Amino acid sequence: MIDDEEKQLDETSNGESQVSGGADGESREAELSQMPESDSNVESGQGGDGVIESGVALDAEQEPALGEGEEIDYPALLAVMEQDIQSLQSQLEERTHQYMRIAADFENFRRRTQKEKEDLELTIKCSTINELLPVVDNFERARSHIKPQTDQEMNIHKSYQSVYKQLVECLKRVGVAPMRSEGKEFDPNLHEAVMREATDEHPEGAVIEELVRGYMLGDRVLRHAMVKVAAAPEPVVPSEESSQN
Secondary structure (H helix, E strand, O other): OHHHHHHHHHHHHHHHHHHHHHHHHHHHHHHHHHHHHHHHHHHHOOOOOOOOOOHHHHHHHHOOOOOOOOOOOHHHHHHHHHHHHHHHHHHHHHHHHHHHHHHHHHHHHHHHHHHHHHHHHHHHHHHHHHHHHHHHHHHHHHHHHOOOOOHHHHHHHHHHHHHHHHHHHHHHHOOEEEOOOOOOEOOOOOEEEEEEEEOOOOOOOEEEEEEEOOEEEOOEEEEOEEEEEEEOOOOOOOOHHHHHO
16 A cells, blocks of 8 residues: 555656746747847847947948048148148238337437436536536635735635545536637637637637636536637738838
8 A cells, every 4th residue: 555655656756847947948039039039139239228339330321421522621731821821820910010119219219218317417517516616716816806915814825726636626626627728729619709809829720828717527618718819910900101201
């Protein structure tokens, strides 16, 4: 009895295994039938909806779209670039000339301003020195007219003469120089004739005496010298008696 029951159990288990094996085989075949389709999709780079494209297709889309028979016109492009270069060169030349004109105008302005400044300084200096020249004249008159007699007068004479020398030295340091007109030919640019004297001792037009001394500041006249000028002597007209004799 026991042996018959074991045989039945074995037959039952074998039948179930065969049934299960058949079901498993069918499911396996269904899976294998689906696998080539998915693999082919992966290899071609397309999904189920066919949205993803292959790398070759993407490269083809990125290539420049040129029509058939169309080429780049390099001579025309080169002509346009040369025209642009010429335009830039002309602009550069214009700016360079403009800069040079501005620099020249500024240099002229600087020189003119410097010249005006120097002329103004010289004018102020001349005006100031002209106010001091009468003081120098008074010292010179005092030296020529005053004759000290005593020791006290001599001390006073030396004291103001020392002041006179100091003043003359200051004028020399700033460029003031006295004119030496006696014996020279009369020059209207330097001299002012206040007297004429007929004489045979000096040639006509020569300066005989300097009445008021003139002064120069460099090449500029501070004060004209007042001078006496020699004139030709008048001819002697013989009288009738002397002609008869």
